[in-house]
Amino acid sequence: xxxxxxxxxxxxxLRQDARRPYELRSTSFQLSTHPSxxxxxxxxxxxxxxxxxxxGPREPRNRSLASHDRAVVxxxxxxxxxxxxxxxxRTRGDKRSELQSGKRLxxxx
Numbered sequence: 001x002x003x004x005x006x007x008x009x010x011x012x013x014l015r016q017d018a019r020r021p022y023e024l025r026s027t028s029f030q031l032s033t034h035p036s037x038x039x040x041x042x043x044x045x046x047x048x049x050x051x052x053x054x055x056g057p058r059e060p061r062n063r064s065l066a067s068h069d070r071a072v073v074x075x076x077x078x079x080x081x082x083x084x085x086x087x088x089x090r091t092r093g094d095k096r097s098e099l100q101s102g103k104r105l106x107x108x109x
Contacts, residue, residue, distance in 0.1 A: 017046075 025046030034040035039054040
């Protein structure tokens with residue numbers, strides 16, 4: 001089976017980040033990392049960190065728009081500028097674009 005991914009190893013047989021060819025990056029998960037939220041978690045793999053916080057349920061800001069048979073879930077996705085890829089163009093199927101455009105999700109019973 002041919003691989004399309006080229007691994008560059010140094011003379012000692014290690015990758016640029018000092019891992020062996022089949023060694024995985026370190027992974028960690030933490031719960032309740034933000035005390036001001038109702039729920040939170042942090043997941044880290046190598047130098048990549050994902051932080052999630054949940055706030056709610058909350059009463060609607062405008063009570064006249066409240067409905068007992070419907071729920072609104074608001075999602076905010078933030079990506080630090082240096083992680084977005086300098087000058088990279090996003091395609092239609094880009095997951096970040098999908099997440100940021102779908103900030104609100106209506107749920108009905």
